[in-house]
Amino acid sequence: MSADWLEVQKLEKSFDGIRALADFSCSLRQGEILGLIGPNGAGKTTLLNVISGFLAPESGRALFRGKTLLGLPPHKIATTGIARTFQKLRLIRQVSVLDNVLLSFRNQPGERLSNVFFRWKNSKEQEAANRKEAMSLLEEAGLTEKANEPAEDLSYGQQKLLSLVCCLAAKGDLLLLDEPVAGIAPEMIEKILGIIRNLPNKGKSVILIEHNLDAMMQVCDRVIFMDAGAKLSEGTPEEVRDDPRVIEAYID
């Protein structure tokens, strides 16, 4: 029995003749933090998009906890326990920080139309419980004072933190984080990395895309270097950093 949390085999994906994923395979265990680095256009985000169901590959397999992901719509994949953030930083800016977190909870009875009018005591109770949990998540993240403000009023760094909190609220067991600390202040980087570093203790796995090599070194158990859709190097952060092929690719 494979202990693989996530298994990706021979993925192929092309756009307009450019191979974004070239026979790409990798696997991930529970409680592992995997980093993806590589130049722009290497296929890192494409990989996340395929795993989370927003893109369909031409061929290959992807399994999460033994169940296949390919062919499932993104929202179904999300409910199997995969949560993600986006390079473009997606949040519902016009609603409050708290509402963003509340949205992220799964299995909300109040989201079923029938429960809005019948059995609404049930949804009311769940909503109250969710609210409590959301506030405690926000407290851990240090965002409590901003809870009722619209998400667009947060700083960029705080918004990135919020999207991570949303992944936690969604109870994701596999988190796909696309540049979670890019372009933000050092204190915030520390805070976010701290949360990420703690995730394996909760039994969660993470795939992390970053250009920030320092961050990678601090947090990742394993790193994959990608270029032109293929895996160029794989190993501990130090191994990959010192890999001559990686150095060469960066110099190019």
Next chain:
Amino acid sequence: MEYFLHILILIGIYIILSESLNLIAGYTGLLSIAHAAFYGVGAYVAALMALHLHSPFLVNIVCAVILCGLLGALVGIPSLRIRDDYFVIATFAFQVITFSVLNNWVSFTGGPMGLPGIPQPTIFGLKITSHLGFLLLIVILCSLILWISHRIVKSPFGRVLKSIREDEVFTQAVGKNVAAYKVLVFIIGAGMAAVAGVMYAYYISFIDPTSFTVMESIFIISIVIIGGAGNLWGPVVGAVVLVVLPELLRFIGLPSSMAANVRQILYGGLLVAFMMWRPQGFLGKYAFQSGETRE
């Protein structure tokens, strides 16, 4: 006095129409100019049932709501595959096809001649004959519709609707079945519009296709936008303003031949003006600004 009551009844009908479109367009961000089609089908279903089957008012209204709900699902399905402005064109197509059916299927709908002689409604033995009676009925229905909208909007379901409006991708990523929500909101909105149609049919006691054209759809969306999309009271404000304002013009000596034209110029002009200077309308916070930009 009768005139005053008549205006209030019209406002009531338009509150129902715009509140229902508000759920679809204002809260979920699905701009649609098919709403007059739901309005019309609701009216025709009730009228035909009353005239041919002599069924009671409550039965007719339920049937109209169900049928329009189904029609709403039909209109909602394309929104899953077509975006934004292309979707508006699709709703336009539905609207015109529906009008075509109402206007051309003469044997069934009476065609351009319409359906005259719709009987007065009888509810639990009480026959509604006076303006006051209709007004009371409309107030009850309006309150019901507003209450339903309020519950929807304040619930987690409503929270997801707003989320879809702002960012569909994010909404999917947090596990919500966006397709289901879109179709559901169309079903609800269409069903509510049917109620307005039924009221209209019984009140005027005569309906013809010209009340349910694209221009009417544009009028309804204007109410939603000017009143304030995405706000529960926006449609109320919008309905009051856009029904009352043209009537006021009557009092300053506008010849009645021009009245219809001026009324349309008024709401068309207000639509442009609000888009320009206050796209969120009087009370709204949402201004159809978001959405993926095309490359």
Next chain:
Amino acid sequence: MIQYIVNSLIAASVWTLLGLGFALVLRAGRFFNFAHGIVFTAGAYFAFLFKAWLGFPLAVSLFIAILCSTALGCLMEFFPYRPLRRKGASPLVLLLASLGTYVVLQNMISMVFGDDTKSIRSGPVKEGLNVFGARITPIQILTILVSIVLVVAVAILLKNTKMGKTMRAVASDFKLANVCGLDSDRVILLGFALGSALAGVAGILFALDVDMTPTMGMNALMMGIVAVIIGGVDSIIGIILGALLLGLAQNLGVWYISSQWQDAIAFAILLVFLLFRPQGFMGKRVVKATV
């Protein structure tokens, strides 16, 4: 059979002109301009104004009418579209503004000219010449010919002139074109001018054949939009094919069912394309949300 083809050609000609004009604005301004329909109507009514009310000779009236409709289109760009663009309005907002503009202008035409049918034709309806066994009036022949000439002219303009190339550059990448120093405002205005001229001509030809009413524009525009969508926004040939298909389908409907269902047929075709092939026959780009 020949009559059927001929009728389809006549309809297709008008829809091609209207659709092409609409597509030009769509590519330049990046939004669905519903007010394009009123330029069509205005073209005919301007001609009526000059001929029937001011007594100018027909040819002069038509010429000035085309100029006026071009001006009207440009005016719309100045207000409300350009200021809205400056404010970063989304395509939906522009679409809504165009709906409002249409409503205002249609009713103004109604108020000034009345809702009854007006005509700019000189004499009574002629029998029509007999060409290969089909009946076709001189106006209808003119419609087809003018259509062909104008479409070819626009195609050449877009492909070979500096102005045309600029338009295509702006259409394919707004921001990049601006960065390269191309004045997108001017190009958009040009798109409006050209598109409106085509709409005005279409309206005049249509009115010369079947007279005019204030409400004819919305319906005619929708036919043009159907042609554009089933043909593909980026392709002139696509639009022509789309218009032809539309004309053929509608007239087939006239033959087998009855003429009242023409609109429904057109829109049913539109829906099929929107659902299954939104880029049309010849289109390449499908607008999608990027993740």
